[in-house]
Amino acid sequence: MKRNTELIVRLLLELGIVILILFGFAYDLTGSTYHELLGMGMVVLIIFHHVFNYRWYLSLKSGKYNQSRYFRTIVNLGLAASSLIMLFGGLLNSYVLEDLLGIEWHWDTRTIHTVSAYWYLVFASIHLGMHWSMIKTMTRNSLGIQVKRNQGFVFYQRLNPLLCVVLTLLGFFAIYQRQIMQKLFALVTYDFWDFETSVWPFFLQFCAVMFLFSFLFGIVLPKFLLNRKRK
Numbered sequence: 001m002k003r004n005t006e007l008i009v010r011l012l013l014e015l016g017i018v019i020l021i022l023f024g025f026a027y028d029l030t031g032s033t034y035h036e037l038l039g040m041g042m043v044v045l046i047i048f049h050h051v052f053n054y055r056w057y058l059s060l061k062s063g064k065y066n067q068s069r070y071f072r073t074i075v076n077l078g079l080a081a082s083s084l085i086m087l088f089g090g091l092l093n094s095y096v097l098e099d100l101l102g103i104e105w106h107w108d109t110r111t112i113h114t115v116s117a118y119w120y121l122v123f124a125s126i127h128l129g130m131h132w133s134m135i136k137t138m139t140r141n142s143l144g145i146q147v148k149r150n151q152g153f154v155f156y157q158r159l160n161p162l163l164c165v166v167l168t169l170l171g172f173f174a175i176y177q178r179q180i181m182q183k184l185f186a187l188v189t190y191d192f193w194d195f196e197t198s199v200w201p202f203f204l205q206f207c208a209v210m211f212l213f214s215f216l217f218g219i220v221l222p223k224f225l226l227n228r229k230r231k
Helices: 002-025 027-052 054-058 067-092 095-101 107-130 132-143 151-177 180-184 200-230
Strands: none
Touching: 002 027, 002 107, 002 200, 027 054, 027 067, 027 095, 067 107, 067 200, 107 132, 107 180, 107 200, 132 200, 151 180, 151 200
């Protein structure tokens, strides 16, 4: 029972962080006040996530490093670094702190916050991909789902590659339309989406972007590195 409770908490943390990431990019929908509240909520969830996984930091100095472990370590450290920089930029860019402390708002702080947020999106997506098998197992165990190789399971196996192709193509399209690569390198810092005309396409595109990075760099690349090691 205790094990199942811990699994459910971990899943809720992962799900909560993903939801807050998506709504965090919807600044034109939420407005500055709710954006900052979402950011504070995200900080709390990230702290809990690190607390639950503190053993990973303790294991950094132990064991041997291969290409796969180097890659996982870089992603996790990049995720931690981008979250700290995003928090730092958010504090400097906070309208609440500006009113309370008289902090002057600058475009540089907005750029720092925006660029680090998009890098956090990339690293978080890859991080989810690297742990996708574990997340599926945790979900099944916490919900008591038994996987049986019946006709429905076979149909899912056949449908899964098609979904991957569709979502990957949609991810590439979203990266182009949302100018994700330009925003990662501060070539474009301003973002706008008319939420009065459409809401779901915005979230669908960001979900597709997360899937693309998760699938290519969190699942495909680690398997390539692992197979290369075996050869």
